[in-house]
Amino acid sequence: MSGNLKIRRLFSVIALALTVVTIFAFAFQAFAMTNRPLPGQDITPPAAPDDKITPRAIGVEPLPENEYNIVSEKPTPQSAALFIGVNNFSEDNGLASLNYAVNDAIEQAYVFVHELKLIKPQNCILCLSGDPATPLVARQLKLLKQSGVEVTSATKPKILQSLHLVNRLGQSRQDIVVVSFSTHGFESKNGVYLMPKDGLRGFLDDTAIYSGTVKESMSKSIAGKKLLILDACRERIENTKSSGSGAPMSRKFQHAFAASSGFATLMSCSAGQYSYEDKQSSHGVFSTFLLKALRGESPADERGFITVGSISEYVSANVGRWVLRNKPEVPTDRIPTPALAGAEIARRIPLAIGKKLTDQQIQKARVEYINYYPPVEPVVNNTAPKTDSRCVVVINNSKAALRSMMTTELKQTFQKASLNDFEFIEESSPLDTKSIARHLQTARRDHTETLVMCAVETADQGEKESYGSKFSYYDASITVSVYDVNTQKRLHNFTASATRGSSFSSKAQQDAVTYAAKKIAPMLLKWFKDNSRT
Numbered sequence: 001m002s003g004n005l006k007i008r009r010l011f012s013v014i015a016l017a018l019t020v021v022t023i024f025a026f027a028f029q030a031f032a033m034t035n036r037p038l039p040g041q042d043i044t045p046p047a048a049p050d051d052k053i054t055p056r057a058i059g060v061e062p063l064p065e066n067e068y069n070i071v072s073e074k075p076t077p078q079s080a081a082l083f084i085g086v087n088n089f090s091e092d093n094g095l096a097s098l099n100y101a102v103n104d105a106i107e108q109a110y111v112f113v114h115e116l117k118l119i120k121p122q123n124c125i126l127c128l129s130g131d132p133a134t135p136l137v138a139r140q141l142k143l144l145k146q147s148g149v150e151v152t153s154a155t156k157p158k159i160l161q162s163l164h165l166v167n168r169l170g171q172s173r174q175d176i177v178v179v180s181f182s183t184h185g186f187e188s189k190n191g192v193y194l195m196p197k198d199g200l201r202g203f204l205d206d207t208a209i210y211s212g213t214v215k216e217s218m219s220k221s222i223a224g225k226k227l228l229i230l231d232a233c234r235e236r237i238e239n240t241k242s243s244g245s246g247a248p249m250s251r252k253f254q255h256a257f258a259a260s261s262g263f264a265t266l267m268s269c270s271a272g273q274y275s276y277e278d279k280q281s282s283h284g285v286f287s288t289f290l291l292k293a294l295r296g297e298s299p300a301d302e303r304g305f306i307t308v309g310s311i312s313e314y315v316s317a318n319v320g321r322w323v324l325r326n327k328p329e330v331p332t333d334r335i336p337t338p339a340l341a342g343a344e345i346a347r348r349i350p351l352a353i354g355k356k357l358t359d360q361q362i363q364k365a366r367v368e369y370i371n372y373y374p375p376v377e378p379v380v381n382n383t384a385p386k387t388d389s390r391c392v393v394v395i396n397n398s399k400a401a402l403r404s405m406m407t408t409e410l411k412q413t414f415q416k417a418s419l420n421d422f423e424f425i426e427e428s429s430p431l432d433t434k435s436i437a438r439h440l441q442t443a444r445r446d447h448t449e450t451l452v453m454c455a456v457e458t459a460d461q462g463e464k465e466s467y468g469s470k471f472s473y474y475d476a477s478i479t480v481s482v483y484d485v486n487t488q489k490r491l492h493n494f495t496a497s498a499t500r501g502s503s504f505s506s507k508a509q510q511d512a513v514t515y516a517a518k519k520i521a522p523m524l525l526k527w528f529k530d531n532s533r534t
Contacts, residue, residue: 079176079223080123082162082168082227083109084196085128086154086183091198091207100277101182102130104231104287108180110140113149116352118176121170122147125162129154129197133346134282144531154183156196159209163217164369170223176349177223177263179214182284183230190401194232202404205207210400212426217412218263219442225349226263231275231286264308264346266290269336276327276336286338289318300354304364309347312340391528392423394439397456402513403428406478408454409517413525423448431455438481443485444482451483451508452524456516457507460492461499476512492527496520 013243022518038194085105111128126149132138140422145151152158163179170177184202186194192210200207218226268275268286281288292298298306316338317517324336340347393410395403403426414422429435438454443451461473480494498515502508 009332019426039197039508052256061379070205072446074117075118075120075123076172076176077155078120078123078169078171079119079180080166081109081112081180082120082125082159082166083178083180084127084159085130086128086195086197087183087193089184089199090129090199092202095184095195095199095201098277099129099279100133100283101231101233102128102480103133103282104182104284105285106132106137106141106144107291108229108287109144111146111291112178113144116294118351119178123166124149125166126157127154128152139283156198156207156209159196160213160412163214167217167221167223170221170226170521173224174223175223176225176231177218178227179218180229180231181209182231182287182308185230191337191404194230205400212400212403215425215429216427219427220441226346227349227351228263229263230265231268231284264349265341266308266312266338266350267341268319270340276323277323278326285319286315286336286455289315289322292318294449296352297356298352301348303350304354305348305350306352307352308351309340310348311351312338312347339508359403364521367396375507389423392439392443393452393454394425394427395454395456396429397437398426398428400426401510402456402458405510405513406454406517409514410454410481410521413521417460417525419525419528419531440483440485440488444488448485451485453481453483454520455479456513458512460505460509464501468504471501471503472508473501474497474505474509474512475499476509478513478516478522480520484522491531494520494527496523504527 079369083105087098087100089097105126105128105203107314110125113121113124121144124144126141128151128487130237132141136177141151150162152162169175177480181194186201188204190205192211193204194211194214195208196202198207199209216229218228229289268284276285277283278285278288293306293311293314296306298310300306301310304334312380319338323330386532395406395410397403397406407424407426411422411424425439427435431453439451439453454501455478457477457479459475459477461475463470463472465471475497476499477495477497481490482492482494496516496519500508500515502509502511504524516521
């Protein structure tokens with residue numbers, strides 16, 4: 001009896017187990033039916049999170065394989081860059097704020113450092129005033145900081161220190177130095193200026209960044225590839241407090257930077273034009289198309305390179321189309337045409353590799369990029385190469401106002417004689433044998449025919465009383481040396497001097513330089529004509 005009881009209990013346990021198993025089987029089948037994908041439904045598991053910004057995340061569609069290629073697998077050790085973006089001007093309430101200058105600087109830095117890999121993060125500096133306008137650009141800024149990019153304030157001292165540092169870093173002809181300004185630009189009788197965060201519109205000479213300082217610093221760099229990007233004459237923002245903000249680019253402003261020698265200068269517009277900001281892209285219009293060009297939208301040359309020249313043409317065409325679509329009220333002659341200045345050899349600076357190249361073509365292009373700007377070879381049999389610029393004139397004096405006056409006088413004299421193939425460089429450093437040798441080397445590299453070195457010196461002669469009033473007197477002496485770049489020999493020397501007095505010492509000094517310049521300019525012009533150098 002007891003044995004039968006045990007058997008019945010065993011069968012009961014087995015039956016209970018089968019019941020539980022059956023219930024679980026039906027439950028699993030119901031779950032599977034509920035989560036079965038519909039026809040055509042994508043069941044690819046989501047990708048793992050990634051802290052890196054993808055091309056889609058930074059505002060452009062990802063390109064197919066082999067269509068977005070970096071020009072260098074890693075940057076040269078001493079290549080360097082400075083990107084300046086100023087939205088807010090803390091010391092001058094009359095200056096209109098900008099919306100996207102900070103965005104422009106950050107994303108340009110991101111492209112050169114992380115996408116094109118032309119600049120090591122440790123050799124890149126961002127000078128900013130204001131915050132990113134979009135979360136995506138804010139994330140780019142965070143990644144730039146994490147990778148080692150220095151981010152600092154866009155005050156005048158910080159900008160000048162950073163400018164000196166990045167130009168000093170370029171130590172070989174394989175290096176590239178990039179300097180980019182996104183801010184307001186203004187001019188005074190003494191020159192052309194770019195506005196830092198702490199700039200004052202009424203005191204440009206003392207508080208703004210002088211154009212000659214930027215050119216001089218970049219000219220001293222021995223990097224083989226140099227690029228200056230200027231987006232500085234933005235449209236006036238509505239309801240601003242000052243009519244001094246948002247001035248169009250003047251011819252003087254354009255010429256101040258177009259006179260740069262030895263590197264390429266890319267400007268957002270030409271004389272008499274504004275550059276504009278685009279709400280849709282959260283960038284300046286110029287910067288929007290510059291970034292697209294760098295990312296492969298610009299056509300490549302016969303070597304497979306996207307060069308400074310091709311980028312300029314792409315940006316100019318697309319900025320014009322944007323204005324026609326979005327600013328129909330702008331007169332035809334005021335539609336911005338981004339301008340590129342520089343010798344032909346500088347226009348061919350490669351910044352990226354074109355789309356649809358084979359791996360072999362990409363590797364060949366990268367090798368050619370590293371060897372671009374080879375060392376200057378000696379000229380054989382004294383045969384002068386074809387010149388891109390006939391003459392470079394270097395003005396030396398410690399004061400910007402005096403250099404500017406000398407430059408203006410010479411330019412006016414040459415232009416009246418219909419001589420326009422001259423480039424002018426202003427330097428504050430003293431004129432010595434080293435500076436002459438440096439300029440001769442640069443002139444030969446740029447296929448320049450003649451180099452003119454002008455040293456402007458002044459001496460205080462004290463005060464003298466005349467007709468019951470005291471006058472300050474200054475002597476000005478100008479020494480001009482003309483060199484043949486091909487033979488590296490000095491061809492001629494000129495000197496001129498003048499003395500002038502005024503109740504203000506600064507005016508006496510400037511008047512003396514002006515009169516001495518008026519004497520020297522015709523002498524130099526006559527020499528050029530007599531020696532068939534015009």
